[in-house]
Amino acid sequence: MLIAFLFTVTFGTLEAKVINPDGGFEAAAVTVGDDTSGVEGWSFQQASAGLANFVIVDDTVYEGNLALKITINSLGSNAWDIQAVNEPLSVYPGVTYTVSVWARTETGTASANFTAGAPDYTEYGRLSVTNLDSVWRKYTFNFTVSAGQSQGRIPIHFSISGNEGKII
Numbered sequence: 001m002l003i004a005f006l007f008t009v010t011f012g013t014l015e016a017k018v019i020n021p022d023g024g025f026e027a028a029a030v031t032v033g034d035d036t037s038g039v040e041g042w043s044f045q046q047a048s049a050g051l052a053n054f055v056i057v058d059d060t061v062y063e064g065n066l067a068l069k070i071t072i073n074s075l076g077s078n079a080w081d082i083q084a085v086n087e088p089l090s091v092y093p094g095v096t097y098t099v100s101v102w103a104r105t106e107t108g109t110a111s112a113n114f115t116a117g118a119p120d121y122t123e124y125g126r127l128s129v130t131n132l133d134s135v136w137r138k139y140t141f142n143f144t145v146s147a148g149q150s151q152g153r154i155p156i157h158f159s160i161s162g163n164e165g166k167i168i
Helices: none
Strands: 008-013 042-046 051-057 067-074 082-090 096-103 110-117 123-132 137-144 151-157
Touching: 042 051, 051 082, 067 082, 096 110, 096 123, 096 151, 110 137, 123 137
Parallel strands: none
Antiparallel strands: 008 096, 042 082, 051 067, 082 151, 096 137, 110 123, 110 151
């Protein structure tokens, strides 16, 4: 079964001040294959045996003109062995932030972990193994930045059992 996972990210304070660069991929260009090197504010990572193709598409989006589509070819040992990471983000200790992600699949179901943390991989917050279906849904969680931290990142993990062979 093939699945398409398409999303935009809004990351900001509870007052809804958006602080991430190009969460909706609008400054990117539609890509062919997995040429996503020019997508500002995002890195697309594969490790271990986790293999995926990341493309920017314009055919199925929640809002705006572009979205990210991921094809999972094989899973790694850890959920983060296939991930899209929105970084770097300037954050302030003690401030509570909200992460919102609109996501769906084309058919069937798939899973993702939506996380937030520091560059040293310390997590501030997460939605673990979130089930996605064919209806656009908004997934939201809050987190508070730890003392001494000024940078953040929003990794979204896809190397999860059941996702292999799917388009997420």
